[in-house]
Amino acid sequence: MKKSVMICVAMLALVAVAIPVGAQTKLKVWFAVSGDSGEAFKALLEKYKAANPDVALEYSYSGNYGDTATKVSAALISNTAPDVALMAAGPLYTGARNDYFIETKLNDADLNKDDIYPGVWDYAKYNGRICAVPYGISTPVLYYNKAILEKAGIDLKNPPKTWTEFLQIAKTAQAKGNISGTPDFWGFDATDVAWLFKTMLYQNENTVISVKGTKISPAFNDEKGVEVADFWKKLTDEKVMPVGQHSNAEKKFLAGNLAFLVATSARIARWSKDPSLQIGAIPMPYFKRPSVALGGNVLVILSKDQKTKEAAWKLVKFLASKENQTTFALKTGYLPIRKSGLNLPEAKEAVTSNPMYAIAFDQLDTSWSYWHFEQMGTMDQLLAQAIDALERNVLTPKATLDKAANELQAEIDG
Amino acid sequence: MAMKKKEATKVYSLKKEQQRAAAVMMTPLLITLILLFLLPVLLVLIMSFTNWSMTTTTRSYVGFRNFLFVLNDGRFWKAFGNTLFYTGIKLVADTGLALFIAVLLDKKIHFRRFFRIAHFAPVVVPITASSLIWLWFYDPGIGPLNQILSWLGLPSMQWLYSEKTALLSVILFSVWKGLGYNVILFLAGLQSIPESYLEAARIDGASERQVFRKVKLPLLAPVTSFIIMMGIINCFKVFTEVDVMTPNHGPLESTLLMVSYIYDQSFTRGKMGRGAAAAIILFLIIFVFTMLQRRLGRKEVSFD
Amino acid sequence: MSKHLRSRYPFTTLFLFISAALMIFPFAWMLLSAFKTPADVYNYPPKWIPSSFKFTNFAEVFKKIPFIRFYANSIFVSVVQTVLQIWISAMGAFAFAKLDFPLKKKLFAFMQSSLFVPEIVTIIPLFLLAAIAGLVDTYTGLIVAELNCAFTTLLLLSFFQTIPNELIDAAKVDGCGYFRVFLKVILPNSKTAIGTASLFAFLTHWRSYMWPLIITNDVKMRTLPIGLKYLVTETGTEYQVLMAASLMAIVPVLVVYMFMEKEFVQSITLTGLKT
Numbered sequence: 006m007k008k009s010v011m012i013c014v015a016m017l018a019l020v021a022v023a024i025p026v027g028a029q030t031k032l033k034v035w036f037a038v039s040g041d042s043g044e045a046f047k048a049l050l051e052k053y054k055a056a057n058p059d060v061a062l063e064y065s066y067s068g069n070y071g072d073t074a075t076k077v078s079a080a081l082i083s084n085t086a087p088d089v090a091l092m093a094a095g096p097l098y099t100g101a102r103n104d105y106f107i108e109t110k111l112n113d114a115d116l117n118k119d120d121i122y123p124g125v126w127d128y129a130k131y132n133g134r135i136c137a138v139p140y141g142i143s144t145p146v147l148y149y150n151k152a153i154l155e156k157a158g159i160d161l162k163n164p165p166k167t168w169t170e171f172l173q174i175a176k177t178a179q180a181k182g183n184i185s186g187t188p189d190f191w192g193f194d195a196t197d198v199a200w201l202f203k204t205m206l207y208q209n210e211n212t213v214i215s216v217k218g219t220k221i222s223p224a225f226n227d228e229k230g231v232e233v234a235d236f237w238k239k240l241t242d243e244k245v246m247p248v249g250q251h252s253n254a255e256k257k258f259l260a261g262n263l264a265f266l267v268a269t270s271a272r273i274a275r276w277s278k279d280p281s282l283q284i285g286a287i288p289m290p291y292f293k294r295p296s297v298a299l300g301g302n303v304l305v306i307l308s309k310d311q312k313t314k315e316a317a318w319k320l321v322k323f324l325a326s327k328e329n330q331t332t333f334a335l336k337t338g339y340l341p342i343r344k345s346g347l348n349l350p351e352a353k354e355a356v357t358s359n360p361m362y363a364i365a366f367d368q369l370d371t372s373w374s375y376w377h378f379e380q381m382g383t384m385d386q387l388l389a390q391a392i393d394a395l396e397r398n399v400l401t402p403k404a405t406l407d408k409a410a411n412e413l414q415a416e417i418d419g
Numbered sequence: 420m421a422m423k424k425k426e427a428t429k430v431y432s433l434k435k436e437q438q439r440a441a442a443v444m445m446t447p448l449l450i451t452l453i454l455l456f457l458l459p460v461l462l463v464l465i466m467s468f469t470n471w472s473m474t475t476t477t478r479s480y481v482g483f484r485n486f487l488f489v490l491n492d493g494r495f496w497k498a499f500g501n502t503l504f505y506t507g508i509k510l511v512a513d514t515g516l517a518l519f520i521a522v523l524l525d526k527k528i529h530f531r532r533f534f535r536i537a538h539f540a541p542v543v544v545p546i547t548a549s550s551l552i553w554l555w556f557y558d559p560g561i562g563p564l565n566q567i568l569s570w571l572g573l574p575s576m577q578w579l580y581s582e583k584t585a586l587l588s589v590i591l592f593s594v595w596k597g598l599g600y601n602v603i604l605f606l607a608g609l610q611s612i613p614e615s616y617l618e619a620a621r622i623d624g625a626s627e628r629q630v631f632r633k634v635k636l637p638l639l640a641p642v643t644s645f646i647i648m649m650g651i652i653n654c655f656k657v658f659t660e661v662d663v664m665t666p667n668h669g670p671l672e673s674t675l676l677m678v679s680y681i682y683d684q685s686f687t688r689g690k691m692g693r694g695a696a697a698a699i700i701l702f703l704i705i706f707v708f709t710m711l712q713r714r715l716g717r718k719e720v721s722f723d
Numbered sequence: 724m725s726k727h728l729r730s731r732y733p734f735t736t737l738f739l740f741i742s743a744a745l746m747i748f749p750f751a752w753m754l755l756s757a758f759k760t761p762a763d764v765y766n767y768p769p770k771w772i773p774s775s776f777k778f779t780n781f782a783e784v785f786k787k788i789p790f791i792r793f794y795a796n797s798i799f800v801s802v803v804q805t806v807l808q809i810w811i812s813a814m815g816a817f818a819f820a821k822l823d824f825p826l827k828k829k830l831f832a833f834m835q836s837s838l839f840v841p842e843i844v845t846i847i848p849l850f851l852l853a854a855i856a857g858l859v860d861t862y863t864g865l866i867v868a869e870l871n872c873a874f875t876t877l878l879l880l881s882f883f884q885t886i887p888n889e890l891i892d893a894a895k896v897d898g899c900g901y902f903r904v905f906l907k908v909i910l911p912n913s914k915t916a917i918g919t920a921s922l923f924a925f926l927t928h929w930r931s932y933m934w935p936l937i938i939t940n941d942v943k944m945r946t947l948p949i950g951l952k953y954l955v956t957e958t959g960t961e962y963q964v965l966m967a968a969s970l971m972a973i974v975p976v977l978v979v980y981m982f983m984e985k986e987f988v989q990s991i992t993l994t995g996l997k998t
Contacts, residue, residue: 189561436900530736543973545930641881702840
């Protein structure tokens with residue numbers, strides 16, 4: 006008896022599916038950011054909603070980057086895609102489907118395209134054409150633990166310029182800065198190895214991939230690439246960096262067992278809020294030229310019909326405006342993508358009160374991004390696996406990179 | 420003669436009645452199977468003959484190319500080998516330990532309810548939380564496991580961060596996470612054994628050990644067989660725990676398992692067609708293993 | 724004639740204490756972590772006891788996610804799924820165990836093979852079907868698509884088979900149809916099995932993450948495992964808040980299990996089958 010009641014309740018619940026009706030334009034937004042960034046993004050959407058009563062805005066968190074990608078693909082093939090999505094690798098979901106709607110809007114005066122850093126625009130391209138609007142953009146940042154460096158007697162007023170100089174400092178920090186007395190104390194580590202490796206490649210005048218017309222091929226295994234791999238191996242060979250523990254690097258760093266850490270700039274806001282953490286940052290060292298590879302998420306428009314697309318574009322413009330994007334950036338540690346954004350009083354305030362912001366913002370000038378291509382996820386995974394093999398001395402650096410390059414080439418041709 | 424005929428009609432009508440009852444009672448089950456299994460799998464089968472890409476959503480027929488790729492891919496066979504290793508260790512550890520603990524919990528001891536709840540508790544923890552806890556435990560530097568090892572005067576270990584111990588560490592985690600299920604199943608099986616059978620054996624002078632071996636174990640055969648079958652199937656389907664514990668398949672890809680391979684092809688690489696082909700091959704492999712287990716196992720499900 | 728239970732099984736008790744301690748060790752860690760400050764969390768050497776026992780992390784959970792709504796959704800969806808699934812499975816298991824019908828072996832193999840397919844393989848095709856049926860963002864979509872009955876059917880089947888045929892025959896002689904036999908003989912005699920199967924079904928749904936995420940967009944439709952993922956963010960995970968949320972997610976389930984356990988473990992039903 007009870008069971009049948011339950012079933013009835015279930016049936017009733019099924020019927021009670023809310024479908025809002027009205028003459029408003031309906032816009033569905035998904036975003037792949039949660040926590041502080043999610044809250045900041047939601048606040049902007051609410052602001053838009055209040056100012057535009059003619060738009061029925063529905064938004065929801067769609068899981069992390071990977072889950073959002075799955076959700077968007079499933080939605081695209083079943084025509085249930087949102088109108089706007091804030092996601093990683095966005096160009097793969099527009100440009101790759103030959104949807105370059107945003108390209109047609111670049112001359113929109115409200116957008117002020119040239120205000121956005123050119124390197125940042127590269128992050129929103131597929132096959133060299135813009136098909137997304139950069140948004141939650143981050144760069145890798147080299148953080149350090151103040152207490153460790155103080156104990157080691159290292160003064161970072163004149164930070165190391167090159168990786169070779171840096172290696173010496175990291176060694177000193179490791180030898181003299183062990184504040185917790187642990188045997189598991191290290192000089193340097195990175196959370197996202199493929200990201201840092203790509204940064205280093207470009208710094209060493211290697212372009213990671215080479216593009217000829219529409220043909221893309223791996224370039225990370227040339228001489229300059231091998232030089233980077235050799236340096237990487239030195240980090241583990243000289244025991245400055247632990248072998249293959251990158252997924253735990255952040256924990257070690259916050260526990261005071263690691264002197265330097267390369268992690269996303271998206272940590273800045275959180276870490277500066279916590280008084281128990283004494284963390285600073287220095288500009289990323291380099292090989293031949295200073296540079297950092299961009300990461301983060303972009304806005305894409307996935308609507309089907311032209312009218313909704315126009316409405317979605319209005320929302321995207323609003324989100325990417327100088328004030329709104331800068332607000333979002335400062336609440337989270339993502340970066341202001343507009344040159345003018347840096348001149349806003351709140352941005353200036355942030356830079357003076359928190360030098361870590363200054364470090365991250367300055368890096369934007371030399372930031373770099375290669376074009377998105379279909380196999381970029383494959384490449385990141387192959388690079389991460391190659392670095393793991395490199396650290397564990399399976400093959401020579403050259404052979405390791407060649408293997409990854411061959412596999413990637415096969416995937417691209419495949 | 421007449422008697423026989425009457426009996427035959429009775430058997431016949433009984434058969435009819437059974438068939439009618441079965442038709443009614445099987446229908447809901449069959450509907451769910453058709454909608455949730457048959458249709459999606461047919462779509463997967465179709466997908467496996469196309470070059471469906473997750474991002475571009477292009478789809479065209481490519482024949483057996485995906486199957487050939489998977490069968491010629493060293494990674495796939497590595498994943499297969501790792502999965503066999505995983506299944507072997509996990510099955511022995513899980514089934515053996517669960518049976519042992521269930522037998523102990525079946526006794527009339529103090530704190531019995533506490534023990535039962537303690538062994539069951541890990542099952543309810545969401546994987547988001549349990550994986551974070553264990554990642555912390557396994558950290559060679561700041562994790563409590565190595566802290567405890569050092570208190571005991573034992574050398575510290577690399578756990579998830581060495582190709583030698585990574586998969587074993589994942590197994591340890593998944594035994595912790597899933598042991599409760601099997602304990603509960605064995606307990607239910609043990610408690611379904613009629614007390615009279617046990618009394619009879621005891622009256623005949625059998626020791627507790629003999630009672631266990633001669634009475635309980637044979638009567639547990641259907642449950643044991645069920646647990647082993649589900650164990651094999653689930654081991655071949657393991658994904659979430661290896662994915663969260665060891666991103667990018669761990670040190671030197673030592674934790675690459677079958678479903679991680681499928682996930683990689685379908686989602687990381689976006690080759691839905693290839694992932695589908697790998698899934699079909701996995702399906703056939705599990706099918707073969709289940710058949711083998713059924714041959715080797717005693718009477719699992721017999722319709723006689 | 725034992726005077727003290729304890730003295731009868733000293734080693735068993737000792738062993739179980741050790742093993743229970745190992746099993747709940749991570750819980751102790753979770754419980755303690757739920758009270759930690761961020762500084763406690765990252766302390767080295769690992770800090771076991773939090774520096775204070777304030778409930779700030781718990782309060783933080785309610786600030787960050789609509790915990791109650793997620794909880795209610797999870798309970799509602801899981802309970803309805805469990806009831807439907809057990810009902811469907813029990814009927815099917817009864818037919819497989821006690822009835823004779825054509826194609827039985829083939830249908831059995833068909834059902835069993837539905838277990839061979841990992842969720843991630845069928846999730847996109849299933850979503851396609853659900854979208855065509857208009858089930859996106861509905862409770863139907865959440866509930867129906869995860870009624871994977873094969874496991875519970877097999878489980879119940881292996882128990883139903885141990886029910887002696889004589890009981891069924893006796894009921895048949897009394898004039899019962901098979902459906903009445905199912906209701907009056909099979910179900911009452913398999914409380915342990917039904918309880919176990921329900922528990923398994925409930926937990927599978929309770930922990931389900933990927934499907935609810937794919938099929939729902941509206942935050943009002945979301946379930947607890949997704950809620951916990953909200954707390955794992957790309958600006959850094961607040962470990963102590965996640966632990967507090969997980970703890971709140973687990974404890975009620977454990978309490979319910981404690982009561983259920985008393986019910987279905989102590990009413991050892993099949994002993995009544997001796998006759």
